[in-house]
Amino acid sequence: MIVTMTSLLTTAQLLLVSVTLFHGALSQGSPIDLIVFNSLENTNITYSTTIADRGIVLGAMRRLQDAHSFKFNTTEYPDYGYFLVSVNGLPGSQKDRTSWELLSESKNGTIIRPDVGVGCYIPKPGERIILKFTKY
Ligand code: B12
Secondary structure, X not given: OHHHHHHHHHHHHHHHHHHHHHHXXXXXXXXXXXXXXXXXXXEEEEEEEEEOOOOOHHHHHHHHHHXXXXXXXXXXXXXXXXXXXXXOOEEOEOOOOEEEEEEEEOOOOOEEOOOOOOOOOOOOOOXXXXXXEEEX
């Protein structure tokens, strides 16, 4: 009887610990790096923040904006969501044909250009987001 009670208690404690850990993981998200790369001046800044499980890049960017000296502006388009207009005070320009490009680098170093914007792209675990100021 005592043995059964002890093992029941241990199971309950284990359950409590795993639920707490799971909730911790849910609320804190996973770490993610965001690199702001100005390819015209060859400068870059790396920011680190967290992203929710299956969260969008924009969520991580908003978290960074609240906690760091990172700033950005977007324009919302009805069909495609959020277009990134400026980062850290530097806007893209139709006249100069410059813009902020959204790229993502996987753990193995492969860089892809997502076919959606910051409001829709869901990075895979371990991916690094690159916001690249470039000419088009
Ligand atoms: C030209 C163009 C661009 C130009 C826009 C230059 C400018 N400001 O004028 C540049 C090269 C900058 C661009 C960038 C991107 N684009 Co673009 N672009 C187009 C394209 C070829 C034509 C748009 C157009 O001129 N329409 C005609 C005008 C009259 O309509 P409009 O509504 O005013 O068009 C505006 C919007 O489309 C907006 N826009 C352009 N691209 C994107 C992307 C997103 C996510 C948003 C919200 C708005 C937006 O800029 C246009 C001009 O102001 C379309 C494909 C197509 N055939 O429509 C893709 C398209 C809209 N782009 C797309 C994508 C994915 C991007 C990028 C996210 C790519 C990347 N990974 O970096 C980036 C945006 C990054 C950011 N800064 O947020 C996708 C959007 C799909 C989706 N469901 O989200 C499309 C449909 C191409 C595709 N088939 O994949 N793009």
